[in-house]
Amino acid sequence: MAISADHIRQLHPYEIRILHTLERLMRTHAWVPLELIKKSTGFSESETLFRLGRLMEMGMVRYDVVPYEGYSLIFSGYDTLALLSLVKKGTVSALGPKIGEGKESVVYEAAGLGSLALKFHHVGQRSFQSVRISREYLPEEGHCPWVFASRFSAEQEHAALKRLHPRVRVPIPIDRSRNVVAMEFIQGVNLHRCRPEDPAGIMEAILEAIGEAYRLGVIHADLSEYNVMIDGNDVVLIDWPQWISPDHPNAAQVLARDVAQILRYFSRKFRVTANPEEALARVTG
Ligand SMILES: Nc1ncnc2c1ncn2[C@@H]1O[C@H](COP(=O)(O)OP(=O)(O)O)[C@@H](O)[C@H]1O
């Protein structure tokens, strides 16, 4: 479900308190019993039920009776907590339109400390839904695998951007809360949507950036025409949560695949070719 600025504006302070309480209690409970929410917030039963009802209507909280009666945050609720914290810190002042949606993320434009892109990491959403169907599955690393995995993914992406900026042209990292990365909004278009005048020059710039990232200890690991943006003369590499270090056991293979993906695209689309071994040697040289 899309994150709704209207819903967030309408939240009552008690509802925000319940979201925070659920977040905290979900470290120890996959489903938080009503009694615990009451005890933790100090709200009466009718107040708690009313507030939980509103949060469920807004798609931020879910209620279930299996395996036991309880409440749980879902992605919109977690996204809301992250956004509220970025607003409180002064990073974000307004949420704009959705600008991208992938398998495991949703990207919004936002205003605040400049023109921003907010990337909401949603990892394990599908598996989370199947967890609801076959509840016997409980992961090793805690009660809420999707919270952990989504926050971790955002941390990884933010770490890569911080390491790469400003030596490699990537969105400038601005801030992070929970599963959300706030970064510079890139005005350009994705490479797969543009017809560059000088494709060979663009390909060179991408290989140059792959090499510079490698020297800084970062291999993208999901590079393709979809994760390159062209902003005027700038070639910007985006989408870094899955990056690996050159020490990783599969580093050589992953780097070669990144380079091959780029060469394949330029050869197929623009008939610009390069020798894969030479390109790879240049990147690692
Ligand atoms: N910093 C940004 N500025 C402008 N647009 C962005 C930015 N980051 C992502 N986007 C847009 O959102 C899309 C999805 O973002 P991306 O980081 O590639 O995530 P994923 O592909 O994993 O969903 C991108 O293809 C791009 O169109």
Ligand SMILES: [Mg+2]
């Ligand atoms: Mg992408």
